[in-house]
Amino acid sequence: MTRRPGLFFPRQVVDAGGNRWDWALLPLVLAALVLLAYGGAQMARPYHVGEALPLSLDPWQLPYYLLRTTLRMLLALLASLLFSFAFAAAASRWRPAEKLLVPLLDILQSIPILGFLSITVTGFIALFPGNLFGVECAAIFAIFTSQAWNMAFSLYQSMRTVPGELQEAARVFQLSGWQRFWRLELPFAMPGLLWNMMMSMSGGWFFVVASEAIAVSGQNIKLPGVGSYIALAIEARNLNAIGWAIGGMLVGILLYDQLLFRPLVAWADKFRFEEGGQESAPSSWLLTWARRTERLGRLVDRATGALVRTFSWFRLQHDGTSIRARPRPGTHTVERVWDAVVAAGVMFAVWRLVGFVHAEVGWAEVGHVLLLGLATMTRVVLLIALAALVWVPVGIWIGLRPVWAGRLQAVAQFLAAFPANLMFPGVVVLIVHWKLNPDLWLSPLMVFGTQWYILFNVIAGASSIPSELRFAAGNLGLKGWLKWKRYLLPAVFPSFVTGAITASGGSWNASIVAEYVTWGDTTLEAHGLGSYIAHMTAVGDFPRIALGIGVMCVFVMGMNHFVWRRLYRLAEDRMHS
Amino acid sequence: MATPILELQGIRKSFRAADGTERPVLEGVDFTLREGEIVALLGRSGSGKSTLLRIMAGLIGVDAGSVQYRGQPLYGPARAISMVFQSFALFPWLTVQQNVELGLEARGVPPAERAERAEKAIALIGLAGFEGALPRELSGGMRQRVGIARALVTEPDVLLMDEAFSALDVLTGERLRDDILELWQQGGMPTQAMLVVSHNIEEAVLMADRVLVFASDPGRVRSQLAIQLPRPRDPDSLEVRELIDEVYALMTAGAGRAGRPAGEAEKLRLHDRLPEADVARMDGLLELLADAPFNGHADLPQLAEESELTDDELLPVAHAIGLLGLAQLQQGDLHLTPIGLRYVDGGHVLRQEIFGQQLLAHVPLAAHIRHSLEQDPAGALPEQPFLRLLQQHQDAHEAERSLRTVIEWGRHGEVFEYDFHARQIRLPDGALDEEPED
Numbered sequence A: 001m002t003r004r005p006g007l008f009f010p011r012q013v014v015d016a017g018g019n020r021w022d023w024a025l026l027p028l029v030l031a032a033l034v035l036l037a038y039g040g041a042q043m044a045r046p047y048h049v050g051e052a053l054p055l056s057l058d059p060w061q062l063p064y065y066l067l068r069t070t071l072r073m074l075l076a077l078l079a080s081l082l083f084s085f086a087f088a089a090a091a092s093r094w095r096p097a098e099k100l101l102v103p104l105l106d107i108l109q110s111i112p113i114l115g116f117l118s119i120t121v122t123g124f125i126a127l128f129p130g131n132l133f134g135v136e137c138a139a140i141f142a143i144f145t146s147q148a149w150n151m152a153f154s155l156y157q158s159m160r161t162v163p164g165e166l167q168e169a170a171r172v173f174q175l176s177g178w179q180r181f182w183r184l185e186l187p188f189a190m191p192g193l194l195w196n197m198m199m200s201m202s203g204g205w206f207f208v209v210a211s212e213a214i215a216v217s218g219q220n221i222k223l224p225g226v227g228s229y230i231a232l233a234i235e236a237r238n239l240n241a242i243g244w245a246i247g248g249m250l251v252g253i254l255l256y257d258q259l260l261f262r263p264l265v266a267w268a269d270k271f272r273f274e275e276g277g278q279e280s281a282p283s284s285w286l287l288t289w290a291r292r293t294e295r296l297g298r299l300v301d302r303a304t305g306a307l308v309r310t311f312s313w314f315r316l317q318h319d320g321t322s323i324r325a326r327p328r329p330g331t332h333t334v335e336r337v338w339d340a341v342v343a344a345g346v347m348f349a350v351w352r353l354v355g356f357v358h359a360e361v362g363w364a365e366v367g368h369v370l371l372l373g374l375a376t377m378t379r380v381v382l383l384i385a386l387a388a389l390v391w392v393p394v395g396i397w398i399g400l401r402p403v404w405a406g407r408l409q410a411v412a413q414f415l416a417a418f419p420a421n422l423m424f425p426g427v428v429v430l431i432v433h434w435k436l437n438p439d440l441w442l443s444p445l446m447v448f449g450t451q452w453y454i455l456f457n458v459i460a461g462a463s464s465i466p467s468e469l470r471f472a473a474g475n476l477g478l479k480g481w482l483k484w485k486r487y488l489l490p491a492v493f494p495s496f497v498t499g500a501i502t503a504s505g506g507s508w509n510a511s512i513v514a515e516y517v518t519w520g521d522t523t524l525e526a527h528g529l530g531s532y533i534a535h536m537t538a539v540g541d542f543p544r545i546a547l548g549i550g551v552m553c554v555f556v557m558g559m560n561h562f563v564w565r566r567l568y569r570l571a572e573d574r575m576h577s
Numbered sequence B: 001m002a003t004p005i006l007e008l009q010g011i012r013k014s015f016r017a018a019d020g021t022e023r024p025v026l027e028g029v030d031f032t033l034r035e036g037e038i039v040a041l042l043g044r045s046g047s048g049k050s051t052l053l054r055i056m057a058g059l060i061g062v063d064a065g066s067v068q069y070r071g072q073p074l075y076g077p078a079r080a081i082s083m084v085f086q087s088f089a090l091f092p093w094l095t096v097q098q099n100v101e102l103g104l105e106a107r108g109v110p111p112a113e114r115a116e117r118a119e120k121a122i123a124l125i126g127l128a129g130f131e132g133a134l135p136r137e138l139s140g141g142m143r144q145r146v147g148i149a150r151a152l153v154t155e156p157d158v159l160l161m162d163e164a165f166s167a168l169d170v171l172t173g174e175r176l177r178d179d180i181l182e183l184w185q186q187g188g189m190p191t192q193a194m195l196v197v198s199h200n201i202e203e204a205v206l207m208a209d210r211v212l213v214f215a216s217d218p219g220r221v222r223s224q225l226a227i228q229l230p231r232p233r234d235p236d237s238l239e240v241r242e243l244i245d246e247v248y249a250l251m252t253a254g255a256g257r258a259g260r261p262a263g264e265a266e267k268l269r270l271h272d273r274l275p276e277a278d279v280a281r282m283d284g285l286l287e288l289l290a291d292a293p294f295n296g297h298a299d300l301p302q303l304a305e306e307s308e309l310t311d312d313e314l315l316p317v318a319h320a321i322g323l324l325g326l327a328q329l330q331q332g333d334l335h336l337t338p339i340g341l342r343y344v345d346g347g348h349v350l351r352q353e354i355f356g357q358q359l360l361a362h363v364p365l366a367a368h369i370r371h372s373l374e375q376d377p378a379g380a381l382p383e384q385p386f387l388r389l390l391q392q393h394q395d396a397h398e399a400e401r402s403l404r405t406v407i408e409w410g411r412h413g414e415v416f417e418y419d420f421h422a423r424q425i426r427l428p429d430g431a432l433d434e435e436p437e438d
Helices: A010-015 A020-043 A059-093 A095-110 A113-127 A132-160 A164-172 A175-204 A208-212 A226-235 A239-271 A285-294 A295-313 A332-359 A365-397 A402-417 A420-434 A442-450 A451-463 A467-475 A480-514 A529-539 A542-574 B050-058 B096-107 B111-124 B141-154 B172-188 B201-207 B238-256 B280-291 B300-308 B312-321 B338-345 B350-362 B364-375 B383-392 B394-410
Strands: A515-518 A520-527 B004-016 B022-034 B038-042 B062-068 B081-084 B158-162 B193-197 B210-215 B220-225 B297-299 B329-332 B335-338 B378-382 B418-419 B424-426
Touching: A020 B338, A059 A095, A059 A132, A059 A175, A059 A208, A059 A226, A095 A132, A095 A332, A095 A480, A095 A542, A113 A132, A113 A208, A113 A480, A113 A529, A113 A542, A132 A175, A164 A175, A164 A332, A164 B081, A175 A208, A175 A239, A175 A295, A175 A480, A175 B096, A208 A226, A208 A480, A208 B378, A226 A239, A239 A285, A239 A420, A285 A295, A295 B096, A295 B338, A332 A365, A332 A542, A365 A402, A365 A442, A365 A451, A365 A480, A365 A542, A402 A451, A402 B096, A402 B172, A402 B335, A420 A515, A420 A520, A442 A480, A451 A480, A467 A480, A467 B158, A480 A515, A480 A542, A515 A529, A529 A542, A542 B193, A542 B378, B004 B193, B022 B050, B022 B220, B038 B050, B038 B201, B050 B158, B081 B141, B096 B111, B096 B141, B111 B141, B141 B172, B172 B201, B172 B383, B172 B424, B193 B201, B201 B238, B210 B238, B220 B238, B220 B300, B238 B300, B238 B312, B238 B418, B280 B297, B280 B300, B280 B312, B280 B335, B280 B338, B297 B300, B300 B335, B312 B329, B312 B335, B329 B350, B335 B338, B350 B364, B350 B394, B364 B378, B364 B383, B364 B424, B378 B383, B383 B394, B394 B418
Parallel strands: B038 B193, B038 B210, B081 B158, B158 B193
Antiparallel strands: A515 A520, B004 B022, B004 B062, B210 B220, B297 B335, B329 B335, B378 B424, B418 B424
């Protein structure tokens, strides 16, 4: 159908620029620009270390704080995106880089966000003396570390799994590396990347307090934002303010969903590689709206046009008949040398680490921290098992009822994005009131935010059970335990493993905020690796922070390698033919 | 003689097997593609014909030998060589127009010229009006048309087609093939030569000026057949039928290995690749062969028609029943043997018994597995050592397939059983107490 703009506006108005959709969208665009500019200006104000930034618990200040927080998140997301591009391009194109970067990312992934913050905050402040921007950078960097890794990994994985024939087509038709990235690899990776961006955003919200109210390495800076507001409310034991903060955060998550992710997901639907469109395509009012505009549409066209123009700048200058395409022999020795250099570097680092631990903290402490790690691991494993026991049946029940599945899956995703630490004050009050044992009762907080991954993955798995299988199971009259053992559990096992992997990783990270909880001047501490790290970062004891983080890396990576990857492979091999 | 375009000499290519040993895929292949000809490559799956095509496309390098394009050495994909892919390889996020423009865009052709040339190519291949459509909106045949337009728009000297019609249904494939031949006859495309990899014998005979039949393990050109019939060729004409018969005979004679007298029933070696033939299909084919109108003797092309199997489905099955001695494969004909007749007439139990006996007698791998199992006190062995044995001569993927095939056959003949979860092969229940049969 064609649009008939003349129906509503005099002709000269229509010709003068844009259509009614342009005009309707204009205020929204302008408002967004003004807010961004204002927020940006506030980020680069003069500031000296030690100065207290004005903060109040007045709910009317919350919109402003929300603006500052969302802006930080947006910047961190952009930085993560750029990092992912660079990482994935380097790692998927260049083998020596791949050998170094992929294990490095594995390690970085398991380092908790507080660790990054305590190591880098002084550096960032020194980078912009006399300006708030240094502290902002530290906060943005902290958010970045909670967002970047899974995005980079997803992009890298997708780029490596581009179907062979498409890669061959790209080579036959002489696409250069630059052209290949924009025309083939990025579009192919887009759906996965977007999904990971949304997960990253949840991660960012989860650590919003830790990243804004910087209380590491002897620093005590509270940047204006929702996180600092919450921190202040906790210090002041103000439950009303906590309520307001929850409301503000809901609005923030909702705005992000409606204004950024929903349109992006709807737009990225065209990059779906699988055939068949039986699922309903995601839609977004904003995207539909923007697509109907004329002016804005032209602006976007011009931007993509500029990108396409760069294709002719970075094109292949020669084809396979030129001597320059001749494969260079002898890269083998270079590769060996590089391997040796990497191995030597790793050995040196290990040697330094051992020396450092020996000199600074002593081996008794290492043993102690390992024990703490075991305690935290026990908690993670038990809680994941407990969460599975509850959510797998619930998820299956919901997944088999399509009407409910659609509605509740969105809710579960929303709950996963919701920062569980907002619930902590309430829990502290309860524990203190009933004089409960914090070692036991603080633990549920670890899976509070992450259990939802299990739920919505199981829902997704159950709702994708083929209907023939369902009919067959019904026809055979499978009942009771047999039905679960032979039919339902195997059917959702792969998606359960996917969810549990995410939940377990998230729980380790969450242990730092969950095992060490404060409410005003009450501090509750569970014995574990998380509380150890939290405690040491608050004190600013570098050697012990490093030790704690190192041990956590070992535990997380060990669990990934020895438990999750095996289960994942099992799920891939056995459950699907 | 016409000018050579692509010249391949003494090509050798091996792939590294899982255990690090080199496994040759192509050995001593010489080939020349000349101006004005269409050449078809035929051969079993795994005979290296697709590898050879990719070498000519510059996608894969060679271990030894030389590849030259118009007298120049070829090190990588060249602008003048274009390719059409089996599963189309369209970029699903680009429209038909954008897909067709891809090669031009990569070369930095200005947008206006790009659009014009793309539209021309789209019109040429009969897709006008679909410029703005996304590939997912199109049927398979239309998608492959886009693939062909994309390959032709860069005005290639050489067009390579990698089983371009095999993902389409028969009718659509035939129409598209006829359209291309028409373009070729009329000089409607700028292309000087075409190379077609196919496993459809009729397709090869109808299209090509030369048919090359590949032998496998390692892949090499076993025989060549020049076809001088004028195009368009009538698939029902006597000449074409005779040619198809001849190619079938070439394809089945000596059952694949080079340097073996034709006609003689082939003796398998322990580590040879097994034809991928499932038991149900073998049963079906044997029954078809035994019944009227064939009554035990059939011409493969007729059998293909009657069984509604494609060539790459039929040939492995025919090969397999030949190997097992249930039928004899000779000059492109299939004859039921007396044992085969007993098999077809028998009930379930007898069939299994005969199948098991034939399997042990004719397939060394099955006999070796059975023998090893009987040596084992528990009567069970992990699949790993057998897989490793196969991997010394086949690549990981093929070794896996050969093992799957022998396991399926072994199960059918009750020679051994397989536990999927434990990845173990074991003797059937009760077999341990019995005397080992021979």
